[in-house]
Amino acid sequence: MTPEDAVTAPDNTRCQATTKAGLPCRALAVSGSPFCNMHGPTARAIQALGGKHRANAYRLEDKMSPRMKNVVTLLSNAAAEVHEGRISPSQGSSLATICATLVKALETAQIEMRLSVLEVKLRGDANGFED
Numbered sequence: 041m042t043p044e045d046a047v048t049a050p051d052n053t054r055c056q057a058t059t060k061a062g063l064p065c066r067a068l069a070v071s072g073s074p075f076c077n078m079h080g081p082t083a084r085a086i087q088a089l090g091g092k093h094r095a096n097a098y099r100l101e102d103k104m105s106p107r108m109k110n111v112v113t114l115l116s117n118a119a120a121e122v123h124e125g126r127i128s129p130s131q132g133s134s135l136a137t138i139c140a141t142l143v144k145a146l147e148t149a150q151i152e153m154r155l156s157v158l159e160v161k162l163r164g165d166a167n168g169f170e171d
C-alpha cells in the first residue's frame with residue numbers, strides 16, 4: 041500500500057481486524073473479504089509459507105561456496121543500484137554477463153574436479169584396490 045492509498049482508500053475497503061496494539065488495521069482488505077491477507081482465514085498458511093521460504097533460502101545459502109555467495113551478493117547489490125539509478129541498466133547487464141561467465145567457469149571446474157576424483161577411484165578399483 042502506498043501512502044496515497046492510505047489517504048484515499050474508503051473505509052469499507054480497509055481490513056476490519058484490530059492489530060495487536062489494539063488499533064484498527066490500516067491495510068486494504070482482500071477483494072470479497074473484510075480482512076487483509078495478514079488477518080484473513082488464510083493468514084496462518086501465508087505466514088507459514090513465508091517462514092518456509094526463508095528457511096529454504098538460508099539452507100540454499102549454506103550450500104553455496106564462498107565465491108558463489110560473493111556473486112549472489114554482487115548481483116543483488118547491482119540490481120538495487122540499477123533500481124535506484126546509481127548504475128545504468130547496461131552496466132547492470134554487463135555485470136550480469138560477467139557473473140554468468142564466472143558461474144559457468146566455476147561449474148565447469150567443479151565438474152572436472154568431481155570427474156577426476158571418479159577417474160582416480162575407477163583406476164584404483166580396476167587395479168584391485170579398495171578404499
Ligand SMILES: [Zn+2]
Binds near residue numbers: 055057065076077
Ligand atoms: Zn488486517
